[in-house]
Amino acid sequence: MREARTTCPYCGVGCGVLACVEGERIADVQGDPAHPANFGRLCVKGSALHETLGHHGRLTRPRVDGVEVDWDTALAAVAERLTAVQAARGSQALAAYLSGQLLTEDYYVANKLFKGFLGTSHLDTNSRLCMASAVAAHKRAFGADAVPCCYEDLEEAELVVLVGSNLAWNHPVLFQRLKVAKQRNPLMRVVVIDPRVTDTCEIADLYLGLAPGSDARLFTGLLAWMAERNKLDRVYLEAHTQGFDEALAAANEQDASVEAIAADCDVDSERLETFFYWFASHLHVVTLFSQGVNQSTSGTDKGNAIINCHLAGGKIGLPGAGPFSITGQPNAMGGREVGGLANQLAAHMDYDTPGARDRVTRFWTTERRVPSLPDGPGHKAVDLFAAIERGEVQALWIMATNPAVSLPRADRVRAALAKCPLVIVSECMADADLLDYADIVLPASSWSEKDGTVTNSERRISRQRGILPPPGEARHDWWIMCEVAKRLGFGEAFDYAHPSEIFDEHARLSGFENDEGPGRSRRLFDISGLAGLDRTAYDALAPIQWPVNADAPHGTARLFIDGRFATPDGRARLLPVRPRPPAQKLDAARPLRLNTGRIRDQWHTMTRTGRAPRLMNHRAEPFIEIAPEDAAALGVKEHALARLHGAGGDYIGRVRVSRGQRRGEVFVPMHWSGHFSGAARMGELIEAHVDPVSGQPESKHGAVALEPLAVGWEATLLVADELGASEAAWCDASRYWARIPLGGCQRWQLAGGEPGSACGDVESAGGGVGSACGGVEKTSHDWLAWLEARLPVAPTLWCTDPSSGRLRAAGVDDAGRLRWWLMAGPPMELPNLAWLDARFAEATAGRALTTSHRRRLLAGCDDGAANQGPVVCSCHQVGQRAILGAIREGDDSVEALGARLACGTQCGSCIPELKSLIEEEKAHASAEPTEDTVVA
Numbered sequence: 001m002r003e004a005r006t007t008c009p010y011c012g013v014g015c016g017v018l019a020c021v022e023g024e025r026i027a028d029v030q031g032d033p034a035h036p037a038n039f040g041r042l043c044v045k046g047s048a049l050h051e052t053l054g055h056h057g058r059l060t061r062p063r064v065d066g067v068e069v070d071w072d073t074a075l076a077a078v079a080e081r082l083t084a085v086q087a088a089r090g091s092q093a094l095a096a097y098l099s100g101q102l103l104t105e106d107y108y109v110a111n112k113l114f115k116g117f118l119g120t121s122h123l124d125t126n127s128r129l130c131m132a133s134a135v136a137a138h139k140r141a142f143g144a145d146a147v148p149c150c151y152e153d154l155e156e157a158e159l160v161v162l163v164g165s166n167l168a169w170n171h172p173v174l175f176q177r178l179k180v181a182k183q184r185n186p187l188m189r190v191v192v193i194d195p196r197v198t199d200t201c202e203i204a205d206l207y208l209g210l211a212p213g214s215d216a217r218l219f220t221g222l223l224a225w226m227a228e229r230n231k232l233d234r235v236y237l238e239a240h241t242q243g244f245d246e247a248l249a250a251a252n253e254q255d256a257s258v259e260a261i262a263a264d265c266d267v268d269s270e271r272l273e274t275f276f277y278w279f280a281s282h283l284h285v286v287t288l289f290s291q292g293v294n295q296s297t298s299g300t301d302k303g304n305a306i307i308n309c310h311l312a313g314g315k316i317g318l319p320g321a322g323p324f325s326i327t328g329q330p331n332a333m334g335g336r337e338v339g340g341l342a343n344q345l346a347a348h349m350d351y352d353t354p355g356a357r358d359r360v361t362r363f364w365t366t367e368r369r370v371p372s373l374p375d376g377p378g379h380k381a382v383d384l385f386a387a388i389e390r391g392e393v394q395a396l397w398i399m400a401t402n403p404a405v406s407l408p409r410a411d412r413v414r415a416a417l418a419k420c421p422l423v424i425v426s427e428c429m430a431d432a433d434l435l436d437y438a439d440i441v442l443p444a445s446s447w448s449e450k451d452g453t454v455t456n457s458e459r460r461i462s463r464q465r466g467i468l469p470p471p472g473e474a475r476h477d478w479w480i481m482c483e484v485a486k487r488l489g490f491g492e493a494f495d496y497a498h499p500s501e502i503f504d505e506h507a508r509l510s511g512f513e514n515d516e517g518p519g520r521s522r523r524l525f526d527i528s529g530l531a532g533l534d535r536t537a538y539d540a541l542a543p544i545q546w547p548v549n550a551d552a553p554h555g556t557a558r559l560f561i562d563g564r565f566a567t568p569d570g571r572a573r574l575l576p577v578r579p580r581p582p583a584q585k586l587d588a589a590r591p592l593r594l595n596t597g598r599i600r601d602q603w604h605t606m607t608r609t610g611r612a613p614r615l616m617n618h619r620a621e622p623f624i625e626i627a628p629e630d631a632a633a634l635g636v637k638e639h640a641l642a643r644l645h646g647a648g649g650d651y652i653g654r655v656r657v658s659r660g661q662r663r664g665e666v667f668v669p670m671h672w673s674g675h676f677s678g679a680a681r682m683g684e685l686i687e688a689h690v691d692p693v694s695g696q697p698e699s700k701h702g703a704v705a706l707e708p709l710a711v712g713w714e715a716t717l718l719v720a721d722e723l724g725a726s727e728a729a730w731c732d733a734s735r736y737w738a739r740i741p742l743g744g745c746q747r748w749q750l751a752g753g754e755p756g757s758a759c760g761d762v763e764s765a766g767g768g769v770g771s772a773c774g775g776v777e778k779t780s781h782d783w784l785a786w787l788e789a790r791l792p793v794a795p796t797l798w799c800t801d802p803s804s805g806r807l808r809a810a811g812v813d814d815a816g817r818l819r820w821w822l823m824a825g826p827p828m829e830l831p832n833l834a835w836l837d838a839r840f841a842e843a844t845a846g847r848a849l850t851t852s853h854r855r856r857l858l859a860g861c862d863d864g865a866a867n868q869g870p871v872v873c874s875c876h877q878v879g880q881r882a883i884l885g886a887i888r889e890g891d892d893s894v895e896a897l898g899a900r901l902a903c904g905t906q907c908g909s910c911i912p913e914l915k916s917l918i919e920e921e922k923a924h925a926s927a928e929p930t931e932d933t934v935v936a
C-alpha cells in the first residue's frame with residue numbers, strides 16, 4: 001500500500017488527490033489536504049475516481065483499417081498516410097483536434113509537431129467550445145490571456161457575482177469554498193445571474209433570472225449606471241486604462257434607465273438596481289463567469305462588458321477583486337499556454353505578435369531542421385469540420401475528445417468524418433462513438449497512467465502523476481506523437497525520453513526573449529523559473545501559479561496588482577460593447593429557447609464517469625427540463641418521454657418539470673452519446689453559429705420544438721452480460737433506449753409501441769390484444785419469445801399482472817444465478833433496482849439465488865421496499881424517496897437528514913438539492929387542505 005499525490009482530471013478547479021495504491025490498483029482516493037485548490041475537499045466525481053478505473057472496456061492494441069496491429073505498423077501507417085496527404089494536398093490539408101483532457105506535455109508536442117514541423121495551422125481543441133470567448137476577452141482587455149484572480153479572492157471578496165455559472169454542479173469544490181467563506185463572513189453577498197434557478201442559488205442573496213443572451217446588455221447597463229451616479233474610479237481609469245469614453249458611449253447608445261435595462265433583460269427593475277448598487281458600492285468584487293457567458297455568438301463582448309465594469313470601478317488587481325473566468329476542463333489553461341488554439345503559436349504568442357513566428361522558429365530549430373511554421377491562424381473548431389466537409393482538410397488526428405457528440409450540428413460533423421480520407425483517433429475507451437470513423441486507432445493512456453502537468457483556472461500548475469502502468473499496449477500521447485515525428489524525419493526535435501524534458505523545453509520557451517522592448521511588453525506567461533528541473537525535481541513539483549520567473553520564483557497569486565497590463569503601453573483596454581441577441585432565432589417551427597449544460601455527477605460524454613454506477617444514479621437517463629406552464633401547454637408530464645426537434649436532428653429524454661426553468665425555455669444535459677442513449681446527443685440540436693472573434697459556438701442558445709413521445713410500452717431490462725448484437729436488436733426495436741451501468745448488471749430502459757396499446761394483453765399470453773413494438777405486434781407470448789431469442793438464458797420465471805397489463809420475467813441459469821430480469825408494459829414506475837442489482841452482484845460472485853430471493857425475484861424486492869427514486873446523495877446512495885419520507889417525519893433540516901440518512905455528510909454536493917426538497921415538501925404540506933381550510 002502506498003500513497004500517491006496527483007490531480008483530479010475532471011474540471012478546471014484542479015483539485016489535488018491522494019490516491020491510495022494497492023499493487024496495481026487504486027483502492028481509494030481522498031482530497032489532498034496540502035493542495036491549495038481544494039485543501040482536502042473532493043466533490044462526488046472526484047471521490048469516485050477510483051471506481052472509474054480498470055482495464056475493462058479499454059483500448060489496448062492499435063488498429064489500422066479495423067485490424068489489430070503492433071505499434072511499429074501503426075506508427076508507420078500514421079507517418080506514411082500523413083506524408084501522402086501532405087504530398088498530394090499540401091500541409092494545410094492536415095489537421096489535429098485536441099482536448100482539454102490532454103496534459104500540457106502532450107499538448108506541447110502536438111502543437112510543435114503540427115504547427116512547427118508539419119507546417120499546418122489547423123490545430124484546434126475542444127477548449128474552443130468551453131472558454132475561447134474568455135481567452136479573446138482577456139487578450140482584448142489585458143493584452144494577454146491572463147486570469148487576474150486566484151481562488152482565495154472568492155473568499156476575500158465582499159461581493160461575489162456568479163454569471164452564467166452553475167458553480168454548485170460544475171465546480172463543486174469552489175462552490176464549497178465560497179459557501180464556507182460566506183458562512184464565516186455574514187457580510188459577504190452573493191449574486192447569481194443565470195436564466196435558470198440552479199443549485200448555486202442556495203447561497204444567493206440576490207438572483208437575477210435574466211433572459212438568455214442579455215448579459216451584455218446588463219453589464220453595459222451597469223457601466224452606464226456607474227457613470228451616471230459617479231461610481232467610477234476615475235483615478236484608476238486615468239492611470240491604467242484606455243478606451244473608457246468609447247466604452248461608455250457605446251453603453252449609452254441604448255436607453256440606460258434601470259427600467260429599460262430591466263425590461264431588455266426581463267428581470268425585476270428593483271432587483272437589478274440592487275445589484276447595480278451592490279456592485280458599485282463595493283471595491284472587493286469578484287465576477288466569476290463561465291460557459292453561460294462564453295457559449296454565445298457575443299461571448300467575447302460579454303466577457304469584455306464584465307471586464308469593463310471591473311476596470312471602470314478599479315476592482316481588479318486587489319485581494320478579493322477581479323473578473324474571474326472559470327474553465328470547464330482540467331487542462332484548458334495548459335492547452336492555452338502551449339498554443340493549443342488555432343489562432344495561437346506557442347507560449348502565449350500568436351501570429352499577430354510582432355516577431356513571434358520568427359522567435360518560435362528559432363527556438364525550435366535544430367542542427368538539421370528548421371521548422372516551417374504557418375503564416376497565419378488556422379481553422380477554429382467549427383470551421384475545421386466545415387473544411388473537412390468541403391474536402392480541404394484531408395487528414396485529421398483527434399486526441400481524447402469526441403466531436404461527433406460535443407460539436408454543434410453533430411450530424412454534419414459525423415458526415416464530415418465519414419468523408420475524411422484519413423481519420424486517426426487516439427483514445428482510451430473501446431466504446432467511444434468516434435471510433436466508427438477512425439482509419440487508425442491508437443490506444444492512449446488515461447488518468448492515473450498519464451504523467452505530466454495541468455493548469456487549473458487560477459493559473460496553478462500541478463502534477464498529474466503516472467501511478468499505474470497503462471493497460472496492454474496503451475501508450476502516452478506525447479510518446480505516440482514523438483514516435484510518429486521520428487518516422488516523419490523530425491526525430492531530432494522530438495527526442496524526449498520523459499515528460500520532464502518536454503516541460504523543461506516549454507518552460508524555456510516561455511522565457512525565451514521574453515523582455516520588454518520598443519512597443520512590446522513582457523509576455524505574462526513566463527514559467528522560466530521552472531526550467532531546468534530534473535526528473536526528481538519535476539516529479540516533486542508542488543502546485544504553483546504562473547508567472548514563475550526570476551522576479552517571482554514562488555509563483556504569482558494575483559495579476560495586475562501594479563496596474564500594469566500586458567499591452568504595449570501597459571494600459572488595460574475598455575472595449576465598446578453593443579449588445580446583440582443570439583444569432584439563433586426562434587420561429588413558429590422551433591419556438592423554444594434551448595439551453596445546454598453539465599450535470600452534477602457526469603463529465604463530458606460519460607466515457608469515464610459512466611463507468612461508476614453511483615455516478616449514474618443521480619440523473620440516470622437523458623432529460624429535458626421545462627417550466628410547469630410550458631409542460632402543461634405542450635401536454636407533457638413529469639417523467640414521461642418527450643422529443644425535441646432541433647437544427648440537425650432530434651433528442652429524446654425524460655421530462656423534468658422544474659420551477660427553476662424560465663417559460664419558453666428548455667434545458668438538456670450535454671453528456672449523452674450514442675453509447676448511452678439512442679437519440680440524446682445535444683450537439684444535434686444546436687446550429688453552428690459562432691462568436692466572430694473567438695469562434696466559440698453558441699451552445700446555450702438553440703431553437704427547438706417539443707412534443708410528447710407517446711409510447712405504448714416501456715420496459716426495464718437488467719442483464720448481467722454485455723450482449724453485442726442482441727443489444728443492437730432491442731435498441732432498433734425501441735423508439736427510445738438508455739443504457740445505465742449498475743454495479744452488478746446493465747440496466748436498459750426501453751420504450752416503444754403505439755399509444756393506447758399495452759405491450760400485449762398479458763392475460764392472454766400467446767394471443768389477444770397486441771401492440772406495435774418495432775413494427776411487430778407484441779404480446780406477452782411474443783415478449784417471452786423475443787427474450788428467448790436475444791438473451792443467453794431462456795425465461796425461467798414469469799408472471800403477468802392483468803390489472804396493470806405488465807409482464808415480469810427473469811432468466812436464471814442452471815447454477816441458479818440470475819442472468820436477466822425484465823418488467824414490461826405500460827409506462828411504469830421502476831422496480832427496486834438496488835435489491836435487484838445486489839442479486840446480480842451475487843451472481844457475478846458465483847452465488848446462486850437463495851430460495852427466499854428466488855421467491856421474491858419477480859416482485860423485485862423481498863421486503864416490499866419500492867425503488868428509492870433518483871439518487872440525491874451519490875456518496876451514500878440515498879434516494880429521493882427516503883429523503884422525502886424522512887422530511888415528512890419531521891427531519892426538515894439538512895443536519896437532521898444527515899444524522900438520519902447520512903446524506904450530504906461527505907462531499908456536500910447534494911446539499912442544495914436536499915434544501916430544495918425540504919422547501920418543496922414544506923410548500924406542499926402547507927398547500928394541503930387542513931380541516932380549517934376545508935371548513936373555510
Ligand code: SF4
Binds near residue numbers: 038043046172174
Ligand atoms: Fe475534480 Fe472538479 Fe470535483 Fe475538484 S471540483 S474533485 S477538480 S471534479
